[in-house]
Amino acid sequence: MKLRSQENTYLDLEAYIMKAWQTSEDLDALMHAELDEDEQANALLGIYTLNEVRMKDLWRVFEQFVQEKKNNS
Secondary structure: OOOOOOOOHHHHHHHHHHHHHHHHHHHHHHOOOOOOHHHHHHHHHHHHHHHHHHHHHHHHHHHHHHHHHHOOO
């Protein structure tokens, strides 16, 4: 298992991008779920929180690649 502080490869960047797309699938599943209003609100809050985590991870890896590009130029 790779630690978050280790260098990432282009394949890792692709994986983080794909994880970010998972949010749309989560929302689609929620739209088709039979939940009451409170359950929907809680699920939306959870999806929102997961999306924030996924996007922060993606941004961290992206910034690593930008910095690497600057260092190699």
